[in-house]
Amino acid sequence: MKTRLPDLWGLLWQAFYETLYMVGLSLLIGTLIGLLIGLGLYTTRAGGLYANRPVYVVINFVVNFFRPIPFVIFIGAVQPLARLVTGTGIGNRAIIFGLSLAASFMISRVVEQNLFSVDPGVIEASRAMGASRLRTVAAVLIPEALGPLILGLTFAFVAVVDASAIAGVIGGGGLGKFSLTYGFHQFDTIVTWTTVLIIVAIVQLGQLAGNLLSRKVMRR
Amino acid sequence: MSLVELRDVHKQFPAPKTARAKGAPPVITVIDGVSLDVAEGEIFGLIGYSGAGKSTLVRLINALTPVTSGSIRVAGREVTTLGEKDLQVLRRDIGMVFQQFNLFNSRTVWGNVSYPLAIAGVPKAERVGRVRELLEFVGLEGKFDAYPDQLSGGQKQRVGIARALATRPRLLLADEATSALDPETTQEVLALLRRVNAEFGTTIIVITHEMEVIRTTATRVAVLDEGQIIEQGPVYDVFSAPQHPTTRKFVATVIQQVPDAAGLARLRAQHPGVLAAFTLREGGPTQGQFFGELGRWGVGFELVHGGIEDIAGQTFGQLVLNLTGDEATIHDALAGLSTRFDVRELA
Numbered sequence: 001m002k003t004r005l006p007d008l009w010g011l012l013w014q015a016f017y018e019t020l021y022m023v024g025l026s027l028l029i030g031t032l033i034g035l036l037i038g039l040g041l042y043t044t045r046a047g048g049l050y051a052n053r054p055v056y057v058v059i060n061f062v063v064n065f066f067r068p069i070p071f072v073i074f075i076g077a078v079q080p081l082a083r084l085v086t087g088t089g090i091g092n093r094a095i096i097f098g099l100s101l102a103a104s105f106m107i108s109r110v111v112e113q114n115l116f117s118v119d120p121g122v123i124e125a126s127r128a129m130g131a132s133r134l135r136t137v138a139a140v141l142i143p144e145a146l147g148p149l150i151l152g153l154t155f156a157f158v159a160v161v162d163a164s165a166i167a168g169v170i171g172g173g174g175l176g177k178f179s180l181t182y183g184f185h186q187f188d189t190i191v192t193w194t195t196v197l198i199i200v201a202i203v204q205l206g207q208l209a210g211n212l213l214s215r216k217v218m219r220r
Numbered sequence: 221m222s223l224v225e226l227r228d229v230h231k232q233f234p235a236p237k238t239a240r241a242k243g244a245p246p247v248i249t250v251i252d253g254v255s256l257d258v259a260e261g262e263i264f265g266l267i268g269y270s271g272a273g274k275s276t277l278v279r280l281i282n283a284l285t286p287v288t289s290g291s292i293r294v295a296g297r298e299v300t301t302l303g304e305k306d307l308q309v310l311r312r313d314i315g316m317v318f319q320q321f322n323l324f325n326s327r328t329v330w331g332n333v334s335y336p337l338a339i340a341g342v343p344k345a346e347r348v349g350r351v352r353e354l355l356e357f358v359g360l361e362g363k364f365d366a367y368p369d370q371l372s373g374g375q376k377q378r379v380g381i382a383r384a385l386a387t388r389p390r391l392l393l394a395d396e397a398t399s400a401l402d403p404e405t406t407q408e409v410l411a412l413l414r415r416v417n418a419e420f421g422t423t424i425i426v427i428t429h430e431m432e433v434i435r436t437t438a439t440r441v442a443v444l445d446e447g448q449i450i451e452q453g454p455v456y457d458v459f460s461a462p463q464h465p466t467t468r469k470f471v472a473t474v475i476q477q478v479p480d481a482a483g484l485a486r487l488r489a490q491h492p493g494v495l496a497a498f499t500l501r502e503g504g505p506t507q508g509q510f511f512g513e514l515g516r517w518g519v520g521f522e523l524v525h526g527g528i529e530d531i532a533g534q535t536f537g538q539l540v541l542n543l544t545g546d547e548a549t550i551h552d553a554l555a556g557l558s559t560r561f562d563v564r565e566l567a
Contacts, residue, residue, distance in 0.1 A: 121322035128282055129336040129383075130311035132304075139335070143326040217326075219367060 003190035015178035030103025038111025049133045067105045071163040095172035110152035118144045147218035154210025223423045224258035229290035250276045252447035263424045265438030273447045274427045282314045315384030319396035321376040323368040336386045354382040374405035392424045410437045431474040443467045455532040476526045491542035499562040500537035517553035520544040
């Protein structure tokens, strides 16, 4: 089988680095924003620490509205917003913006679900001891949910790697673009499968790290 | 002076949508006009079936649940009108122990017990000493660095008690603190609560559905039924002369009562003589006096049902006797004895 792989190592390395950069930064921003939205969803719900129906309904609607949009459409749809925020509608900066936004919505649900696994009794105990609501969130709610939260973020990481492959659509780089350009479009199956293996390796390593970390946090 | 004072307290919750759709009233009244006083230094028992409103009532006291109407005073301070900041300060003076312990699983025993101290702003060095002192008090010196999942139920509850006592609260609320524990561990935890009361003078409100807890631990008791206090008083009085049918049911779980009609019929089938009930009370005439007197009348007797109990450290007995001999003499004897003793023929 003919392959140009030996000539492409430099580009492949570049694509690998771009993917890590896009995924890493998007996951970081998505986690921070997703954590805030997730906490918002959890605490403003009826019976929550900051129970507030109108706020809950709004957040819930926004998350439900954006989350199901397929990423390849989403990235196009938020392009004007990306241009507004990052100054450009194309390339890696724009894709990081879109990825972060999509990750935020996804992670907010992951966070909300994992916070539900926390026994409401410990929140009540914290309040009964005279802790403020903010302290209860920071010192009890999040630490109690941390193990499953890390597993949830690991799941989100895999989804972000998946979504990052679409970067090429708006002129971004990374392994997805590389694979399509030099593998699929050139009928170079070896190049395609090399990128597949690299992506699988990234996902496996991420999954392994997440599992180890959550196990350490949960002491199991 | 009363440490806790409730006056005509009501709590209503909105009814679920499904119930309202069927024409049910828009609110459910869970606490319906409760007034009670808990004196400083006592162990006050609050008993009721599940759904009676006990847990809601206790959460009104530290305002974890806001009242609908009425007045609640803790140490002379009206809590129903306090703002969030003042409530936080108030709650540091009210410890709370829970049925499911509610320990923080992500924290060690040290992390759990020191948490209320951190909230109260106690410096770390001081916290370490206080936590060691508390763990010694509850008998868990070796568990400083253990995680809750490494402890047994009884140990968890002792950590819960240590945590609740950390800031030296004047009031301790124990919400079904022993309901998740086996009988032996229950006794250990109750003994610990009694020790807290005796050594620190901490006022304790014990919420339970188990009369045994009240019998061994409380000094006074209130019976809550459908959101209302149906009976309250010193534990001995309520146990020895329950007035309300619900109270009688509770009392019957720990003290043998005079059997009902069916039980009496069974006894009668086995014992052909005259059945009589004799009630023995602390401070009243003794068993010796009663049985001596019965002997002088020439009436034979055997104990066929009942027993003698310790209620809050005092004696109480409800005995069913089968009296034998000449029937006319037995009736004369009962008539004569009933002037001095609590005895009556069971028809």
